[in-house]
Amino acid sequence: MNRNWIATARTLSEALPYLQRYSGAVVVVKFGGNAMGDDDAMAEFARDMVLMKQVGMNPVVVHGGGPMINSLLGRLGIESQFVRGKRVTTKETVEIVEMVLSGLVNKRIVQAINDAGGRAVGISGKDDDMMVCEADDPELGFVGRPVEMNVQIIRDLYTAGMIPVIAPVATGMEDNETFNVNGDTAAGAIAGALRADRLLLLTDVAGVKDSAGEVVTQLSPDQVRDMIADGQISGGMIPKTETALMALEEGVRAVIILDGRVPNACLLELFTEHGAGSMIRSTEPRVKPRGLRQGEAGL
Numbered sequence: 001m002n003r004n005w006i007a008t009a010r011t012l013s014e015a016l017p018y019l020q021r022y023s024g025a026v027v028v029v030k031f032g033g034n035a036m037g038d039d040d041a042m043a044e045f046a047r048d049m050v051l052m053k054q055v056g057m058n059p060v061v062v063h064g065g066g067p068m069i070n071s072l073l074g075r076l077g078i079e080s081q082f083v084r085g086k087r088v089t090t091k092e093t094v095e096i097v098e099m100v101l102s103g104l105v106n107k108r109i110v111q112a113i114n115d116a117g118g119r120a121v122g123i124s125g126k127d128d129d130m131m132v133c134e135a136d137d138p139e140l141g142f143v144g145r146p147v148e149m150n151v152q153i154i155r156d157l158y159t160a161g162m163i164p165v166i167a168p169v170a171t172g173m174e175d176n177e178t179f180n181v182n183g184d185t186a187a188g189a190i191a192g193a194l195r196a197d198r199l200l201l202l203t204d205v206a207g208v209k210d211s212a213g214e215v216v217t218q219l220s221p222d223q224v225r226d227m228i229a230d231g232q233i234s235g236g237m238i239p240k241t242e243t244a245l246m247a248l249e250e251g252v253r254a255v256i257i258l259d260g261r262v263p264n265a266c267l268l269e270l271f272t273e274h275g276a277g278s279m280i281r282s283t284e285p286r287v288k289p290r291g292l293r294q295g296e297a298g299l
């Protein structure tokens, strides 16, 4: 018998406890612009989402698209400026941001998931007033901080068999303003409001690294706070880990920061003993299941 077939059968068999464990689980996946890569990488990500849905999980995709916004702004002769990881967003820029995120990037992901056999529906925080924001910081202009979440639309979509794909653009409380929301912030707010079982933050590093450059596979919120305080966590990893802490406080069971450029990163994390990246959670250590009865909670 072909050895590859035997290995494939074993891999499927080994995935059984994880498939049981995650049946019905809500998994919010933040797909950052840097993790998106080329068409092949996009197609692979889409297949992972469709597989998760097929085996009974409820994936919810929240995407970024910072590099794509930079590119269009550059072509228009507008310089990109960031303060503490967030884009300074003028009234003019916010139009470009919405065009790129709700248009180009959102529909590219929707199309890839549909091509892989799923049923993706693209929305932004504006749809059904899902995410209502106020200004984050006057220095940043039209950058929003979510203050009111109405996530029933997301539940309706995944209950009906669809995969929601969400652009981090939102409505303001007054004057019909449009706000640009950092993708990590939006994913954390959505995962928190859904009380998601998992929040996966796909980025372009292997995980949270310590001062020796080693990925720390398991972290408690206190360890994360210490690493921010002593400078081991810096730059773009600060808003990411702060988002993780906030999501945990709101009831998300665990947050994983992982490298989205690794093939099948989400499947590797969810369906193998190996796991991937850095898991941040409050209580028990990272225990992998030995085999659960159908319907038994194991998260």
Ligand SMILES: Nc1ncnc2c1ncn2[C@@H]1O[C@H](COP(=O)(O)OP(=O)(O)O)[C@@H](O)[C@H]1O
Pocket (backbone or CB within 6 Å): 032, 033, 034, 035, 085, 184, 202, 203, 204, 205, 207, 208, 209, 210, 232, 233, 234, 235, 236, 237, 238, 240
């Ligand atoms: N302790 C750390 N572990 C890993 N990455 C870190 C750490 N501290 C700072 N970083 C930086 O954070 C970056 C990830 O944040 P960012 O570039 O904003 O990601 P994304 O664009 O995917 O949202 C890494 O590329 C790395 O340069």
Ligand SMILES: CC(=O)N[C@@H](CCC(=O)OP(=O)(O)O)C(=O)O
Pocket (backbone or CB within 6 Å): 031, 032, 033, 034, 063, 064, 065, 066, 067, 069, 085, 086, 087, 097, 143, 144, 168, 180, 181, 182, 183, 184
């Ligand atoms: C306020 C703010 O910074 N918004 C981000 C939204 C996109 C994003 O977060 O994209 P990545 O996940 O690819 O970085 C921006 O304008 O770039």
